[in-house]
Amino acid sequence: MNRIVLITGASRGLGLCLTKRYLIEGATVLAGVRDLTASFINELKTEYPDALIPVLLEVADTESVNQAAELVKGYTDHIDIVVNNAAICGKKRFLALDRKEKEERVNEEAIGDSEAC
Numbered sequence: 379m380n381r382i383v384l385i386t387g388a389s390r391g392l393g394l395c396l397t398k399r400y401l402i403e404g405a406t407v408l409a410g411v412r413d414l415t416a417s418f419i420n421e422l423k424t425e426y427p428d429a430l431i432p433v434l435l436e437v438a439d440t441e442s443v444n445q446a447a448e449l450v451k452g453y454t455d456h457i458d459i460v461v462n463n464a465a466i467c468g469k470k471r472f473l474a475l476d477r478k479e480k481e482e483r484v485n486e487e488a489i490g491d492s493e494a495c
C-alpha cells in the first residue's frame with residue numbers, strides 16, 4: 379500500500395494499533411501525538427525511519443492544529459486516509475460529568491476533532 383495516512387491520537391490504543399498496521403502494510407503514516415519524546419515513537423521511528431512522520435498535535439488547541447497542518451503540508455500535497463481517532467475514551471457517561479469535564483469533552487471531541495479534519 380503506497381498511501382499517505384494521517385492518524386490523530388496515535389500514541390496508544392486504537393490509534394497506535396492503526397499506526398503500526400498501516401506501517402506494516404507499507405503506508406506513510408503522519409502520526410499525531412502530544413509528546414514527540416515518547417519512547418514508542420522513537421522505537422517505531424527506528425523501525426520505519428522514512429515511513430513514520432510524527433506530528434505534534436493537540437486537537438483541542440487550534441494553534442496546535444494549524445501548526446500541524448503546516449508541517450503536514452511540508453511533507454505532502456495530499457492525504458489518502460484520515461483517521462480522526464484522538465479523543466478521551468472515558469468510562470463516565472456525558473451526563474455524569476461536571477461542567478468543566480463536559481467543556482473539555484466537547485472542546486476535544488467536537489470542536490477539536492472537526493478542526494483537525
Ligand SMILES: NC(=O)c1ccc[n+]([C@@H]2O[C@H](COP(=O)([O-])OP(=O)(O)OC[C@H]3O[C@@H](n4cnc5c(N)ncnc54)[C@H](OP(=O)(O)O)[C@@H]3O)[C@@H](O)[C@H]2O)c1
Nearest residue numbers: 387388389390391392393412435436437438463464465467
Ligand atoms: N476503545 C473502545 O472501546 C472504543 C469504543 C468506541 C469508540 N472509541 C473511540 O476510538 C477512539 C480511540 O479509543 P481508544 O480506546 O484507543 O482511546 P485511548 O486508548 O484512550 O487513546 C486515546 C488517544 O487519543 C489521544 N488524545 C486524547 N485527547 C487528545 C487531544 N486533545 N489531542 C490529541 N490527542 C488526544 C491520546 O493521546 P495521549 O496519549 O497524549 O493521551 C491517545 O493517543 C476514541 O475516539 C474513542 O472515543 C473507542
